[in-house]
Amino acid sequence: MKTRGWLMLMLLSAPSMAAEPARLLSAGSSITELVVALGAQHQLVAVDSTSELPAGSELPRLGYHRQLSAEGMLSTQPSLVIGSEEMGPQTALSLVRQAGVQVEALPEAMTIAQLQLNIIHLGELLDRAPQAQALHEAVQQRAIALRAQPIDSPKRTIFLLLGEGNSVQIAGRHTLADSLIQVAGGMNPASTQVEGYKPVAMEALVAMAPEVILISRRHLTQGADTEQIFQQFPLLSHTPAAQHKAIVAINGKALIGGFGLSTLSEAERLQQDWLAPDNLALHSLTQDPLTPHAQTPE
Amino acid sequence: MNRTTVWPALLLGLVALTGVSSLATGPMALDISNLVNPWRLTATEQLVLVHIRLPRTLLCLGVGAILAICGAIMQGLFRNPLADPGIIGVSGGAALGAAVSMVILAPFSALLPAWLGASVTSFMAFIGGLVTTLVVYRLARTTQGTSVSILLLAGVAIGALSGGVLGLLNYLADDQTLRDLTLWQMGSMAQSDPYQLALVLITALVLTLLLRRHAHALNALALGEAEASHLGIEVQSLKRRLVILAAIAVGVTVAAVGIIGFVGLVVPHLVRLVVGPDHRRLLPLSALLGAWLLLLADMLARTIAAPAEMPVGIITALLGAPFFLWLLLKQKRGLGLA
Numbered sequence: 001m002k003t004r005g006w007l008m009l010m011l012l013s014a015p016s017m018a019a020e021p022a023r024l025l026s027a028g029s030s031i032t033e034l035v036v037a038l039g040a041q042h043q044l045v046a047v048d049s050t051s052e053l054p055a056g057s058e059l060p061r062l063g064y065h066r067q068l069s070a071e072g073m074l075s076t077q078p079s080l081v082i083g084s085e086e087m088g089p090q091t092a093l094s095l096v097r098q099a100g101v102q103v104e105a106l107p108e109a110m111t112i113a114q115l116q117l118n119i120i121h122l123g124e125l126l127d128r129a130p131q132a133q134a135l136h137e138a139v140q141q142r143a144i145a146l147r148a149q150p151i152d153s154p155k156r157t158i159f160l161l162l163g164e165g166n167s168v169q170i171a172g173r174h175t176l177a178d179s180l181i182q183v184a185g186g187m188n189p190a191s192t193q194v195e196g197y198k199p200v201a202m203e204a205l206v207a208m209a210p211e212v213i214l215i216s217r218r219h220l221t222q223g224a225d226t227e228q229i230f231q232q233f234p235l236l237s238h239t240p241a242a243q244h245k246a247i248v249a250i251n252g253k254a255l256i257g258g259f260g261l262s263t264l265s266e267a268e269r270l271q272q273d274w275l276a277p278d279n280l281a282l283h284s285l286t287q288d289p290l291t292p293h294a295q296t297p298e
Numbered sequence: 299m300n301r302t303t304v305w306p307a308l309l310l311g312l313v314a315l316t317g318v319s320s321l322a323t324g325p326m327a328l329d330i331s332n333l334v335n336p337w338r339l340t341a342t343e344q345l346v347l348v349h350i351r352l353p354r355t356l357l358c359l360g361v362g363a364i365l366a367i368c369g370a371i372m373q374g375l376f377r378n379p380l381a382d383p384g385i386i387g388v389s390g391g392a393a394l395g396a397a398v399s400m401v402i403l404a405p406f407s408a409l410l411p412a413w414l415g416a417s418v419t420s421f422m423a424f425i426g427g428l429v430t431t432l433v434v435y436r437l438a439r440t441t442q443g444t445s446v447s448i449l450l451l452a453g454v455a456i457g458a459l460s461g462g463v464l465g466l467l468n469y470l471a472d473d474q475t476l477r478d479l480t481l482w483q484m485g486s487m488a489q490s491d492p493y494q495l496a497l498v499l500i501t502a503l504v505l506t507l508l509l510r511r512h513a514h515a516l517n518a519l520a521l522g523e524a525e526a527s528h529l530g531i532e533v534q535s536l537k538r539r540l541v542i543l544a545a546i547a548v549g550v551t552v553a554a555v556g557i558i559g560f561v562g563l564v565v566p567h568l569v570r571l572v573v574g575p576d577h578r579r580l581l582p583l584s585a586l587l588g589a590w591l592l593l594l595a596d597m598l599a600r601t602i603a604a605p606a607e608m609p610v611g612i613i614t615a616l617l618g619a620p621f622f623l624w625l626l627l628k629q630k631r632g633l634g635l636a
Contacts, residue, residue: 063606075325099342196472255524
């Protein structure tokens with residue numbers, strides 16, 4: 001009886017002893033974000049330069065995810081390379097495959113539905129189906145909550161990429177910023193006019209009469225405020241957004257590499273604080289629009 | 299060893315030494331002693347050595363030599379130390395060709411067979427470079443022959459025009475394509491296939507073999523066009539042949555690795571500072587120095603930020619330009635001009 005107990009114990013523990021944890025290489029910010037959310041962070045051996053890691057963890061950086069080096073990847077001895085479809089170049093990936101490493105490219109998500117598909121696929125790849133299922137459901141709940149807001153007339157919301165000098169680019173359709181605005185329940189007037197990020201004339205921008213203007217947080221250094229932006233782009237103050245001081249700083253990292261969990265968080269914050277039906281009046285009186293909100297993804 | 303053999307021997311030794319170091323270094327640690335005994339390498343190490351480092355090393359040798367030789371030829375042909383292959387529009391045209399392929403043809407690449415899909419950009423870059431050069435050359439042809447000044451000015455104009463069209467394509471491109479275009483223009487040794495490598499090496503070889511035939515003529519041209527034709531050189535056909543040869547050769551390198559600046563401009567200068575203007579020595583030594591410089595730059599490019607990799611064009615500029623300036627200033631003092 002005693003020996004059988006030992007045998008059982010050994011049999012039970014055998015698989016976990018035999019299966020060496022995969023050495024993961026992740027390229028693409030939204031993919032790395034999912035790896036961390038699925039609790040597989042300890043398996044990561046290297047990430048690309050767009051990936052953000054939780055504070056305190058340091059890993060070798062492979063460079064930009066479209067410009068990976070075959071030998072650089074192999075030098076970290078990965079057993080699985082995951083990334084978005086944008087990962088490349090193909091020559092480097094095929095060399096890594098030749099070395100016997102599994103390479104998986106997930107479609108770049110532009111929608112929550114694709115994000116959810118990626119979660120499930122990633123769960124299978126990482127042997128973490130239960131965690132993936134749980135995350136999938138959490139995302140589902142959040143998506144439902146986002147859609148549940150009763151919005152009679154969606155707020156006209158635009159995303160601006162402010163550059164040096166007077167250069168301003170606006171996010172049109174097929175951009176992640178456009179997806180963000182839609183998911184948050186806003187309406188992007190630029191999406192009917194332009195595709196991708198395009199330089200835009202101030203005049204056209206004023207004509208769009210945006211009620212909320214989103215900009216990347218990167219463009220605001222410490223101490224900078226909306227006033228300085230109006231100084232740099234005086235015509236902006238002729239928009240409804242300026243009258244309500246509704247200029248919102250967005251985490252720029254949430255807008256690259258596909259719709260990810262951080263994009264979802266930004267959409268929630270945007271909806272709660274800015275796009276909900278009666279929020280604008282409140283904000284124009286009280287809150288500093290640029291204060292970043294602590295947002296913890298569940 | 300006398301003065302005529304010391305530089306070639308020294309450079310040849312440096313190239314050989316750096317070539318071996320290039321095989322031995324990289325983000326992946328390899329035991330150098332295993333290079334002599336390849337059977338002790340693991341499968342992955344063999345892959346790294348044979349499929350990654352060896353092609354890169356050969357590519358650097360070929361591309362570096364081609365760019366430097368073509369730079370020397372252009373400078374000799376135009377009797378202008380600022381001439382480099384870019385000046386006749388090759389680089390601009392090639393960038394334009396590549397951009398057309400990435401922005402306009404990319405949506406149709408799914409219709410092409412897979413093996414062709416990857417090389418369409420290279421092919422278009424090559425065609426772009428060649429066509430631009432031919433247009434520039436054609437514009438410069440007059441009843442009295444080819445005018446060097448018109449050739450240079452037409453090169454500048456066509457360069458500006460292709461820059462404009464490139465800007466238009468940049469505007470039309472989506473963000474990802476834009477990133478690709480930018481990275482492609484900085485040049486990288488990482489992405490060429492075996493066919494391109496073979497093409498580069500054959501081009502380098504042919505170019506080197508043709509050198510001897512043209513070195514004498516280029517020396518004569520240094521005296522002036524009239525003087526050269528009195529010496530029995532057919533100046534017009536020489537120009538035509540050399541311009542087309544350089545366009546093809548540089549086009550091949552741009553197609554394989556993108557645009558790598560600086561090598562073609564500066565290497566011939568450095569060589570001339572050391573051994574003088576005789577093309578019989580200038581051309582082969584430029585080839586060696588160009589090969590060595592690019593080897594060195596590429597080694598830095600792939601180890602400096604390992605496991606990431608920098609575009610080698612950045613390194614050639616950062617490495618070479620200050621060195622070049624230093625040499626110039628030293629030369630200035632030597633000439634008593636300081």
